[in-house]
Amino acid sequence: EAQVTQNPRYLITVTGKKLTVTCSQNMNHEYMSWYRQDPGLGLRQIYYSMNVEVTDKGDVPEGYKVSRKEKRNFPLILESPSPNQTSLYFCASSLSGEGSNQPQHFGDGTRLSIL
Amino acid sequence: KNQVEQSPQSLIILEGKNCTLQCNYTVSPFSNLRWYKQDTGRGPVSLTIMTFSENTKSNGRYTATLDADTKQSSLHITASQLSDSASYICVVSGGHGNKLVFGAGTILRVKS
Numbered sequence: 001e002a003q004v005t006q007n008p009r010y011l012i013t014v015t016g017k018k019l020t021v022t023c024s025q026n027m028n029h030e031y032m033s034w035y036r037q038d039p040g041l042g043l044r045q046i047y048y049s050m051n052v053e054v055t056d057k058g059d060v061p062e063g064y065k066v067s068r069k070e071k072r073n074f075p076l077i078l079e080s081p082s083p084n085q086t087s088l089y090f091c092a093s094s095l096s097g098e099g100s101n102q103p104q105h106f107g108d109g110t111r112l113s114i115l
Numbered sequence: 116k117n118q119v120e121q122s123p124q125s126l127i128i129l130e131g132k133n134c135t136l137q138c139n140y141t142v143s144p145f146s147n148l149r150w151y152k153q154d155t156g157r158g159p160v161s162l163t164i165m166t167f168s169e170n171t172k173s174n175g176r177y178t179a180t181l182d183a184d185t186k187q188s189s190l191h192i193t194a195s196q197l198s199d200s201a202s203y204i205c206v207v208s209g210g211h212g213n214k215l216v217f218g219a220g221t222i223l224r225v226k227s
Contacts, residue, residue: 040219041219042119042216042217042218042219042220043159043204043217044217045214045215090158090159092158097213098208098213098214098215099146099208099209099213101147101164101166103149103161103164104159104161104215105161106158106159106160108156108157108158109156109157109158
């Protein structure tokens with residue numbers, strides 16, 4: 001089954017404790033992206049990757065890092081999490097970039113709470 | 116500034132009724148417009164993608180329209196079902212760099 005898998009689905013942690021949210025897709029998609037979703041706001045892009053070893057900042061990259069060492073994986077790293085990073089996070093992938101007519105496939109989200 | 120605005124913010128309808136959700140955008144230049152359905156606790160799922168030349172596109176009971184001149188789109192849901200209860204997100208691709216601009220969504224609740 002074609003899917004985007006995120007782990008963990010839920011995480012409660014404390015300020016400053018490094019964490020990684022994994023994202024994996026099995027569709028051989030070139031493009032992958034991370035978003036955060038906060039109440040009353042649309043999805044906001046954190047980072048995106050056009051292909052292996054090619055990553056770029058989205059609209060809200062501060063406090064986050066990503067890597068794309070393999071085509072299928074695109075982990076999101078919070079080196080020193082802070083409470084303002086408490087949010088619902090989505091990973092997405094598509095065959096090609098945002099300007100194409102290819103739909104994005106989203107994971108089911110990771111709910112992070114930073115205390 | 117490239118923006119996507121959706122209305123209403125939320126909507127409650129009776130099962131079996133039709134409804135229409137609106138999306139206005141200022142994104143320019145325009146590449147395509149997408150509608151996504153997001154069930155509670157799940158990621159968004161694509162319903163339709165429309166390019167500049169398409170003014171109507173259907174996916175089952177969902178029909179999206181696009182007026183590129185007025186920069187407006189609507190999503191019409193026919194004969195609503197309880198499973199249609201979800202958030203519906205309008206997304207426009209375009210602007211410099213061909214980025215996706217997301218609306219805040221319309222929360223639809225269908226009740227029996």
